[in-house]
Amino acid sequence: MRVVLAEDLALLRDGLTRLLEAFEFEVVEAVDNGPALLPALIKHRPDVAVVDVRLPPTFTDEGLQAAIAARTEVPGLPILVLSQHVEPLYARELLSDRNGGVGYLLKDRISNVAQFIDAVRRVADGGTAMDPEVVSQLLARREPLAVLTAREREVLGEMAEGRSNAAIAAKLFVTEKAVSKHINNIFTKLGMPPSDDDNRRVLAVLTYLNG
Amino acid sequence: METRSWVRDGLLAIAGGVYAVGLAITNLPLLVVSVVALALSPVPFLGLALLPWVTDLVRMRANLERRLAGRAGVAIACPYQPPPERALPGGWKRFRWIATDPATWRDLAWLVPGAIVGFCLGLLAVAIPLYGLEGITLLPLWLYLSVDWYGYGVFWPIANFSEAMLSMPQGVLFMALGLGAAPWLLEVNAKFAKLFLAPTKAADLRLRVAQLTETRADTVDAQAAELRRIERDLHDGAQARLVSLGMTIGLAEEMIERNPVAARKLLAEAREMSGAALLELRNLVRGIHPPVLAERGLDGAVRALALSLPMPVTVEVELPGRPQTPVESAAYFATAEALANVVRHSGARTAAVSIRYSEGLLAITVSDDGVGGAEPARGTGLRGIDRRLAAFDGTMTVSSPPSGPTVVTMELPCVLSSPKTSPSSGTV
Numbered sequence: 001m002r003v004v005l006a007e008d009l010a011l012l013r014d015g016l017t018r019l020l021e022a023f024e025f026e027v028v029e030a031v032d033n034g035p036a037l038l039p040a041l042i043k044h045r046p047d048v049a050v051v052d053v054r055l056p057p058t059f060t061d062e063g064l065q066a067a068i069a070a071r072t073e074v075p076g077l078p079i080l081v082l083s084q085h086v087e088p089l090y091a092r093e094l095l096s097d098r099n100g101g102v103g104y105l106l107k108d109r110i111s112n113v114a115q116f117i118d119a120v121r122r123v124a125d126g127g128t129a130m131d132p133e134v135v136s137q138l139l140a141r142r143e144p145l146a147v148l149t150a151r152e153r154e155v156l157g158e159m160a161e162g163r164s165n166a167a168i169a170a171k172l173f174v175t176e177k178a179v180s181k182h183i184n185n186i187f188t189k190l191g192m193p194p195s196d197d198d199n200r201r202v203l204a205v206l207t208y209l210n211g
Numbered sequence: 212m213e214t215r216s217w218v219r220d221g222l223l224a225i226a227g228g229v230y231a232v233g234l235a236i237t238n239l240p241l242l243v244v245s246v247v248a249l250a251l252s253p254v255p256f257l258g259l260a261l262l263p264w265v266t267d268l269v270r271m272r273a274n275l276e277r278r279l280a281g282r283a284g285v286a287i288a289c290p291y292q293p294p295p296e297r298a299l300p301g302g303w304k305r306f307r308w309i310a311t312d313p314a315t316w317r318d319l320a321w322l323v324p325g326a327i328v329g330f331c332l333g334l335l336a337v338a339i340p341l342y343g344l345e346g347i348t349l350l351p352l353w354l355y356l357s358v359d360w361y362g363y364g365v366f367w368p369i370a371n372f373s374e375a376m377l378s379m380p381q382g383v384l385f386m387a388l389g390l391g392a393a394p395w396l397l398e399v400n401a402k403f404a405k406l407f408l409a410p411t412k413a414a415d416l417r418l419r420v421a422q423l424t425e426t427r428a429d430t431v432d433a434q435a436a437e438l439r440r441i442e443r444d445l446h447d448g449a450q451a452r453l454v455s456l457g458m459t460i461g462l463a464e465e466m467i468e469r470n471p472v473a474a475r476k477l478l479a480e481a482r483e484m485s486g487a488a489l490l491e492l493r494n495l496v497r498g499i500h501p502p503v504l505a506e507r508g509l510d511g512a513v514r515a516l517a518l519s520l521p522m523p524v525t526v527e528v529e530l531p532g533r534p535q536t537p538v539e540s541a542a543y544f545a546t547a548e549a550l551a552n553v554v555r556h557s558g559a560r561t562a563a564v565s566i567r568y569s570e571g572l573l574a575i576t577v578s579d580d581g582v583g584g585a586e587p588a589r590g591t592g593l594r595g596i597d598r599r600l601a602a603f604d605g606t607m608t609v610s611s612p613p614s615g616p617t618v619v620t621m622e623l624p625c626v627l628s629s630p631k632t633s634p635s636s637g638t639v
Contacts, residue, residue: 053506060506085493085502089515108489111482137519 001047001124005030006037006063007082008056016050016110023117034062041070041077048124052107053083053090064090071097080123082107086134095128100202103129103162122162128202129162147189155182160205221340221390227279227397228336231329234275238326241269245319259306266309273318273408276325280401280408283394287401290314290410293421313411321407328403336396340389346382350375430602437499444495452488456481504543508533512543513564520554525563532627534573538603542566542573542623545596545607549577549619552592557581557617573623583615596621 003025007013010032017027025048029040034055041049049070055062067079080103081094094102103123109131110116119129135157148156158168165183169176183201187193190207192200248265252258270291277287292312295304309315346363364381410418463477496502504512510528517524533539546564553562559581567574587593587609596619597607605623 054502085497087503087515088518089503089507089511092518106489108486111485 001121002026002028002044003120004028004037004040004044004046004049006032006034006040006049006051006055006066008032008052008054012052012107019110019113019116020050020120025120033057034066037063037066038070038073041066042073045074045077048078048080048120050080050082050120053081061090064093068093068096071099071102075099076101076126078102078123078126080105080120080129082110086131086137088134088137091130091134095202095205098202100128101126104134105129105131106133119162127162128160128205130160130205132161135160148186152182152186152189155179156186156204159183159186159201218390221393224283224393224397225336225340225389227283228333228393231279231333231397231400232337234272234279235326235329235333237272238322238329241265241272242319242322242326245269245322259303263305263309266315269315269318269322273321276404277408279397280404283397283401285398285401285405287405287409288415288418290317290408290414290418292414292417314414317407317411321404325404325407329400332396332400336389336393338389339392340386343382343384343386343389346378346385349378349382426598426601426604429598433598441495441499444491448491449488449495452484452491456484456488459484500540501543504540509539509543509546509566513546513566516543516547516550517564520550520562522554522559523561524550525561526566527564528566530566530568530573530627534623534625534627538573538623538625541599541603541605542575542621545599545605545621546575546577548592548596548599549621552585552619553577553579553581553617555592556585557583557615559615559617568627571624571626573625575621575623576618577621578616578618581615581617582613583611583617584613585609585611585617585619593619 001024003020005013005016005020005027007016007030013030013032017030020027028044028046031037031040032055034057037051037055049067051063051067053061053063055066064081067081071077071079075097076099078101079094081090082105083090084107086104086106091104094104101123103119105116105119109119122129138160139153139157154172155168158171163171165176165179169179172179186204187200190204192203244265248258248261252262274289277289280287291314292308295308297304349363363378364385459477459481463474463481466474466477501512501515503515507515508530510530513528514526517526534542546566550562550564553559557579559579562577562579565574565576565578585593587597587607593607593609599605600607600621600623603623603625605621607622608620609617610620611617
């Protein structure tokens with residue numbers, strides 16, 4: 001799989017490249033600043049992009065802005081955003097085109113190599129990968145969750161992080177059937193009728209992001 | 212409604228007129244005792260003891276006048292110099308403090324003219340409506356007493372019934388005139404008092420210096436405490452964890468040949484430790500300067516904050532640029548503290564933040580639909596906000612009646628820099 005990488009710290013950029021290549025990704029371009037990112041994404045149309053939120057020259061949220069801009073240009077372009085801190089606000093902006101294929105992780109998560117690579121693959125496949133910290137921050141908000149039971153909230157949390165039904169079942173020690181039942185309840189309670197659209201999972205997460 | 216408030220203002224002002232007349236009369240005995248105290252001041256012991264006491268009395272009277280002027284819509288700041296340290300009652304230091312303050316002499320100079328003006332205007336404010344009242348009640352009175360020598364308004368004396376009838380509309384006219392004029396008369400009185408009782412330019416500057424010294428001391432204290440906290444947090448937290456992380460990795464290095472299973476376990480431990488160290492650093496950074504504030508400014512930071520609160524918070528921002536970093540930071544932390552108070556104490560279901568900028572003033576209001584009864588004097592949180600804002604000449608006002616709603620208004624004078632470019636959305 002082809003990857004475009006954006007990270008300003010050389011140490012981390014090289015480390016990420018090495019890590020990704022060890023798991024048979026091909027890093028087609030690694031940029032170290034914001035303005036170079038958008039052209040690189042549009043030129044290569046990678047299978048997945050791994051992008052740092054804060055990039056030169058402004059050291060604000062250039063990476064995030066470039067990622068959002070690239071997704072308007074190339075709809076559904078899979079992008080995994082890495083950050084030193086997580087803000088539900090940024091997660092909401094990333095997901096706002098309702099297309100899936102986005103991830104938003106703390107840089108800390110890279111150290112758990114297997115989980116990190118798993119997240120990259122999930123995003124590349126059009127899934128979502130939200131950092132557990134974003135999810136827990138969202139779940140801490142009582143208001144929009146009032147309609148769900150405690151169990152359904154748990155399931156939604158796992159779903160928001162990007163886990164599959166099987167993975168959720170394993171994590172919560174229930175059967176896969178029970179998980180899909182919970183998920184159906186969640187969709188019903190949030191007013192999302194059955195459809196062929198896989199992105200109902202994204203929509204459910206987004207509902208919470210929008211509070 | 213408007214008529215009613217007009218009448219109420221008038222009636223209040225008439226009552227104020229009565230009050231002003233009474234107060235004006237007290238000026239004369241105050242002047243007498245002041246003159247006596249001044250005359251006696253060369254007398255050993257007695258003079259030094261008497262003069263401060265008399266000055267206190269005069270200042271109480273002057274402060275009362277300042278408060279009344281404030282109520283009439285003329286703000287008069289208090290001009291006195293702060294008392295020196297270790298000034299014993301009756302001591303020379305205290306005497307010098309009083310004698311060298313120009314406000315002392317301006318107070319004294321005001322006593323006589325203030326009495327005359329206050330007495331005349333107060334009397335006028337009472338007399339006009341009273342005369343109107345007389346005209347209104349004259350006809351029934353006239354009939355009841357059946358005397359024929361009475362005169363009112365344009366008819367001296369009133370000779371017949373139709374002339375007596377006319378006294379009533381005249382009375383109404385006088386009454387209306389009195390009601391309308393009374394607030395104005397009180398305002399004129401207040402403006403006259405301001406000539407004497409407001410701080411001179413020099414006193415104003417002196418007060419400003421005193422205030423700046425105080426807020427600067429507060430800021431320096433707060434910053435020193437903050438630095439100590441950061442140092443301690445780093446030292447006890449992240450630093451210690453990194454040392455232990457190094458040790459664990461070193462140990463794993465030693466063991467990797469002999470006992471790969473144990474080494475692998477140690478490495479997993481090391482990874483967890485690095486995660487914990489990162490978490491601590493992240494929380495520390497958030498406390499010093501939230502990253503989202505650096506990235507998105509006040510707008511984004513407050514929106515992100517609103518998202519993290521356990522209640523719906525409406526955020527409205529009209530900010531054409533970014534204030535300087537210290538001001539922005541103060542505004543953010545003040546807003547965060549106000550919102551934290553809402554979550555902790557108000558029992559509110561929803562809250563709203565509005566941030567606006569116009570003509571050099573950044574105005575932030577945080578309101579909620581909670582139980583109210585917030586008391587800035589009691590809550591350390593609200594006092595902390597006040598001190599934080601005071602460092603930038605900002606102010607905070609709290610309106611919190613017992614059954615709510617609570618509205619905290621914070622205002623910060625500042626200039627904005629480059630116009631912002633990032634998009635913003637409506638409700639969070």
